[in-house]
Amino acid sequence: MNPLGIADRPRLAARARLKWDEREKRHVLLFPEAALVLNATAAETLKLCDGIRTVGAIVDELCARFGEQNRAAIAEHVPELLRRIRERGLVET
Amino acid sequence: MIPRLYTVVAELTYRCPLRCLYCSNPIEFANSCAELTTDEWARVFRDAAALGALQLHLSGGEPALRPDLRELVRAARAADLYVNLITSGAPLDERRLAELRADGLDHIQLSIQDTDRESAELVAGARSFERKLSAAGMIRRAGFPLTLNVVLHRFNIERVAEMAELAAALGADRLELANAQYYGWAMLNRAILMPSREQYDRAELAVREMRERLRGKIEIVFVRADYFADRPKPCMGGWARSYVCITPSGFVLPCHAAAMIGSLRFDNVRDRPLEEIWRDSAALNAFRGEDWMEEPCRSCANRTIDFGGCRCQAFMVAGDARAADPVCSLSPFHHRVSAALSASETREPVYRNALNSRRLCAPR
DSSP: OOOOTTTTEEEEEEEEEEEEEETTEEEEEEETTTEEEOOOOHHHHHOOOOOOOOOHHHHHHHHHHHHHGGGHHHHHHHHHHHHHHHHSSSSEE | OOOOOOOEEEOEEEEEOOOTOOOOOOGHHHHOOOOOHHHHHHHOOOHHTTTOOEEEEEESSSSGGGGHHHHHHHHHTTTTTTTEEOSSSTTTOOHHHHHHHHTTEEEEEEEOSSSSSHHHHHHHSSSSSHHHHHHHHHHHTTTEEEEEEEEEETTTGGHHHHHHHHHTTTTTTTEEEOOOOOOOHHHHHHHHHHHOOHHHHHHHHHHHHHOOOOOOTOOEEEEGGGGGGGGGGGGSSTSSSEEEEEEOOOOESSSSSSSGGOOOOOBBTTSSOHHHHHHHHHHHHTTTTTTTTTTTTTOOHHHHHHSOOOHHHIIIISOTTTTTOOOTTTTTTTHHHHHHOOOOOOOOOOOOSHHHHHHHSSSS
């Protein structure tokens, strides 16, 4: 699989659906037979995966939201997170 | 503490165009009462979601034989469940699939019996092979993610590589190769269906190769055959620990097979709300946790991993639902499982149909 680039435009795969789990107050990513429990950053990242925004734009938007002082961490963490979720076939680029 | 419910299997109907020799429906299916109505199911879906359920499988029989399937899918999506349709494919066409997609159905699991038409239709007891292949195409064209499911047994287990090729060619995301589980109709036909140890080992190897070859294209799940293991499967992830199966007439079971344990009285969603049943049902509490366990399970280090295995299998093979799953080599009845492995033989198959159902459960 190609490495995930800053210009890629990730979107949720057809079989994956993001859901707020009211019971345990967190987001989960649902797909056939299973669910991934998401932390807040992962959930915010996946919400921005609309097939239009690039990975770079997603990083920018998260920096605007969580503070520019976190840019280094976000820029490192977000592509890695998307790469892992793409490997499971839940995000497509 | 009452665990969280995660998964609900709604068996919408026992009607089915197929007669599969390994069907997991109860043998006495033809004697069951009236099916739940649209409104009753819709209430069950809302109650399940309120209990924390995330996943809903619409199953059967053939769930697409329900004329209200669209309403049921909409009700399930309104409750924000991830909705999977488990189907033979037979009653589906392009128009219906487009409608179900618009109604919010998330995923379809299509069964096929084999890659060889003759063998497939012999096991299904009905002409169905071509129809299934065309259904797979229609499902993909309608935009659904697709899991292809094949139950493995002596007559098809040597073709797992062909099954993987076919699944990839049909555009499936997932292939589930599930070794037959011997309950209900499959138990009646166990001597016919049981593969040999050699067949089983070769299949496991072939699956490993195909997984490597098709990596990134398709996910291949191999559901192991517990008869060939020496420790039991963690059946249902533990009795009433995260899962319920609701029968067409509304009985709430911890799995699709548990109705066979005659000493248990299962509650019905027509009589009590699901929330109350999940918490208080005597049948669901009978084997919840560890208090019910006897030796060798009670002091076994594996009891938190396999939960003592399968209660139905203990009931069928050891004659006692409290016993250790006889698949376990620590069970005093393990020799009965070993004997079944060497007893594969030729005899008349018993097809799953209403006539056989009534004949087999008629008072003797």
